[in-house]
Amino acid sequence: MSNDSQSPQAAAPLRIAIAGLGTVGAGVIRLLDTNRELIAARAGRPIEVVAVSARDRGKDRGIDLSAFAWEDDMAALARRAEVDVVLELVGGSDGPALALARTTLESGKGLVTANKAMIAHHGLELAENAEANDAPLKFEAAVAGGIPVVKALREGTSANALTRIYGILNGTCNYILSEMEQTGADFGETLAEAQRLGYAEADPTFDIEGIDAAHKLAILAAIGFGARVDFDAVRVTGITQVRAADIAQADALGFVIRLIAQSDVETDAAGAPHLLQRVRPSLVAKDHPLAPVDGPTNAVVAEGNFSGRLLFQGAGAGDGPTASAVVADLIDIAREEVGAPFSIPVARLAALPPTESGHRMERTYLRFTVADRPGVLAEITAAMRDADVSIESLIQQGQADDHGNVLVAMVTHEGPERNVTAALKLLEGSESLTAAPLVLPILPN
């Protein structure tokens, strides 16, 4: 136990074991070493690595592991008597990471993880396990890397009823969209460049399809709204259908395009709360605080009934920022400042049903790929009129492509989402449309 009169360096250390020595694991070891003294001062005692595990013992990781015990089987880390806290920095929603997390908590040891997929899928079970065994469970690094947004929503905004939480939660998508904006290049080309530069993984599916952002959103919504984590309820659309032409059209209309992860609590006609969770490429007005967020940066906006709008911004990934979040969790555990993982005990988290799709009022951007011939615009605008969709602006830019197609983009006035769906239904099967339309919401300012 720490003691106020004792030097932090002399106090009993918090002993940790690390599973996974990749980008984040190695970053944590470097950070603990570089900031050793200030961490001990803030934690009230030293934080010491005692054991580590990864797949390949022989790999050169650029860090000295000689002082730590090595376990080939990472589950053995949780069984070591001297270990107080296990860091799960391996990844994967299930498999060895989940097995390690369960064993660690069942042994009454603390668990710190950066694994959003595991927390989005199994966070409630792990939080129950943590409560039952009086073991700390922390996952600051799972959402938005170095930005301390989990702590901000668990603690900093806890006096507020939050109305909306939204933001840019995937650095790969934000890098690709902002590069497309700068260079005018199309999606495929920009993705390839992002992979070459290390901003996108060899298999980018989780990022570009919006799944990674959805994992993080489900976690933030649970904490911010005191709701049970419900990853399956997140409506997800990735960025693969966004073309350079959409970005140019959006620009002409005064917007940028960003992958926005958004969660709102909405009340239905009977006054019952519902939770909207969705990840979608969205138009963001150029004067919105999220519009200038470019490159691999992440940003989260939380709106509270007393705090007003709060903006958190910073690096969403990388060894340093992610290690910073992991070690902040360790310092909280060392100080014995640990609350419920999702801000309130699992039994009291609300089971909020997903919002009924369609009744939401919003402005929408629609892009049609159409045959370049007379009457096409009239057909589209007639469908809009018949479905009660009011058009605010309409742009047809550029020449027909080699196949005789042109793009028509429009922005609607605010109206129910379901009217846009009805208009698109009316256009289904139309010979004027040569590809599926793209429908993007416009983020309210």
Ligand SMILES: NC(=O)c1ccc[n+]([C@@H]2O[C@H](COP(=O)([O-])OP(=O)(O)OC[C@H]3O[C@@H](n4cnc5c(N)ncnc54)[C@H](OP(=O)(O)O)[C@@H]3O)[C@@H](O)[C@H]2O)c1
């Ligand atoms: N990278 C980031 O910027 C970032 C940001 C936020 C959150 N995260 C999360 O942090 C976690 C780790 O990410 P990372 O980027 O550090 O991954 P990484 O560089 O791929 O490292 C993963 C580590 O896990 C080890 N490992 C994999 N399977 C294993 C197994 N079956 N048994 C033992 N060890 C195993 C690997 O061992 P070898 O090295 O021997 O192959 C490697 O050291 C993930 O959950 C990720 O989502 C990462």
